[in-house]
Amino acid sequence: MKWLLVLLLGCGSYSTYRTTRIVPPGKTVWLFGAQAAGAAAPGSGAAPLPELAIAARRGIGDRYEIQANGTLLPVRALETGSVELAGKARLVERGRWSLAVGAAAGYRIAESGGAIIEGAYVAAPLIGGVELGRHQLVLSLDAGYQRWYSSGARPVSIPFAGESLGFVWQLGRRWALLPEVGTGFTPTPNFMTTDSRLFHAGVAVLLTR
C-alpha cells in the first residue's frame, strides 16, 4: 500500500509540461504524454509509478491561455486519475527570453481494493523560457498546496515547492515533443521522515490545431 502513496505525493499533472509559449488565439494544442511521478523520503527508496497525461490548451489572447489537463493510470490494482484546470499568462518577452506565470487547481484520486485517497490541490508555476531556434528551453519554479482525504484517516495538508526543466523540441509547424523532469520538496513528514522529495519525469507530444 505504501507505493500507492508514493504516486499520490508526486507531482501528478500539477501544470507540468510547461512552456512560456502561448497558444495562438482560436487554436488548440493537444498534449499526449507519459510520465512517472513519485515521492522519495530521505533515507528510503522511491518507486515512481507511470501515468498517461492528456491536455488541451487554448489561446484566449496574445498573452493568455487556458488549459484542461488530466492524468490516468488505468491499472486494476491501482487506478489513479486527476483533472486540472489551469491558466497561463505571459508576463514578459524580450528577444529570446520570456517569462510566464500560471495558476492551476485540480482534483486527484487513487483507488486500490476499494480504498480511496483523494485530494484537491492548487499550484502556481513561474515559467522562464529561452528560444533556441525553433525550440525552447524551459525552466520553471512552482509552489502549491495539496489537501488529501481518505476515509478513516485525518485530512493531510501538503505544501510543496519545486522546479522543472523541459525542452520544447519543435518537430514542425504543428508537432512538438516536450520532455520534462521536475523535483520538489515538501516539509510534510512521510513515514517517519522530516520531509519528502517529489519528482516527475515525462515526455509529451504536442499537436497544434
Place this chain on the structure above:
Amino acid sequence: MAAARPLQHSPAMRFAAIAVVLAGCFYNEASPLPDDFGVCTAPPDDTAGVAAPTWYRDVEAIVVAKCAGCHSDGGIGPFPLETYGQVAALAPMIRDAVTARIMPPWQPDPCCNHYLYDRSLSDAERGTLLRWLDTVAEGDPGDAPPVSPPPQGLPRVDLRATMPVPFTPVPQVGADELRCFLLDHAPIDVTRYITGFDFQPGARGEVHHVIVYAVDEDKVAGLEARDGADGRPGWDCYGDGGELTRGGDYIGGWQPGVQARLLPDGVGRELRAHTRIVLNVHYDTGHGIAPDQSAIDIMLADHVERVERGIPVGNPLWFVGDGMAIDANDPDASVWFAWDPSDLITKHASVEIHNVMVHMHELGSIGRVAILRGDGTTECLVNITHWDFHWMADYYFETPVRLDPGDRLYVECHWNNTAGNQKIVGGVRQTPRTLHWGTDEEMCGAVLTYSEAL
C-alpha cells in the same frame, strides 16, 4: 486580438472552487462498524462452574493450563503457581486479579472469534476458580483428573538460531528494553519452508515477547555495523519493526505461555536462501535482571502444498503529516481502514487466514480487525477493547477464516491520549502531546497470515 480575461474570473479559479468541494467527496470519517462490534453484550454467567470446587478435582487443571505457563519456577511470572500451597497462599491477590480480568492476560474479546493457545478463562473456569479461592479446599489427590501439561517443543528441529553472546538488559522505558540481535545459525543455502517454530528463552524471567524475521544478506552488513555500536550486544530497536518493516520475512512471534507452533498440514512459510535471522526481544526487567541467551528452533520442509504469506493492512495516508494525528488530551482518537487485497496481494484467489495481529503502542485503547464481506455481512477477526501494549500478540484461529475476492479487510485503532494514560519514562509520567505515526509516537496496523484456500 481577443480580449484578455482577468485570472480571478477565469474558469481556472471557478474550477479551483469546484475541486475544493469535490475533494473529500468519498471521505467518510465514521467507522462502518458499530461501537459494540465483536463485543460480548451478554453478561457473563456467574453461576457457571463447580459449586464447591476442590484443588485436586477442579482447580489444578485450570491453573496448569492457564497460569503455569508464566507462573512457573524461573518463569516471567513474578511467583510460581504450580502447587496447592503456592496458589492457596496467594488466594486474595489471585482473586483480585481474576475478578478484574487482569489475569490470565488475554486481550481478544471471546465473542469475536476463537483462537488456539487461548489463555482466557471460560465462564465455567472463572466461576470455579473464584469460588475455590474463597475456600481454598484442597480435596483428595485421588480425585484429580489426569493433568496433561502442554506439549513442549517441536517434533523435529531442522534449524536452531542462537544469540551469539549473552545479553544483559538495562531498563530504557520503565522496566523495559527492546533489543535486536543477528542470530548465529547454519547457513541457509536453499529456500525451504517453515512448518513449525518454537522459541527457547534464555532468561525466562525477563523475556516478555519476541518477533523473529529473516533479512536478505545484502542487509546483514548494515545490521552488523549497528550490532554492538553502543558497546552492548545487539542494537536498540524500541518501537521499531526494524528490517521487518523494510522487506524482512516474518518467521514467528512468541510470548510466555505460548507453545511450539505448527502450521496447518501442508502449509509452510518461505525461508529464503541466503537470509539471516534476526531476533527482536522485548525484555521486562521488573522481576530481576539476568544475562539472556535465547534461541529459536525451526522445523523445515523442502516443499509444501500451500505457502503462507502475510498481508499488512493500514492506510498509507496515516504515514503522512497529520494523517494519523492523535490530538493531545483526546480520550478517544481513532482511525480505520478497509481494503480488498485481491488485486495486489491475494491475486483474486480465495485464501484462508490463519493468524491476525494488531499493532499499536502504549496509548492504544481499542484495536479491531474484521472482514467486510462482499455480500454486506461482517466477520470479526479480533477485537481488543482493553489494549495493553505489553500483551501484544498474534492470534491463531482455531478454524482458518476464508477471505474471498471482493471481501475487504478492516482495521480500526483507538487511542487514549489523556494525561492519565501517558507512559512513564525515567519515573516521570509524560505530558500529553499530539502524536503522529512514528517509532516513539504511535502506530496502527494489522498483519494477517494466509495461504491459498483448500
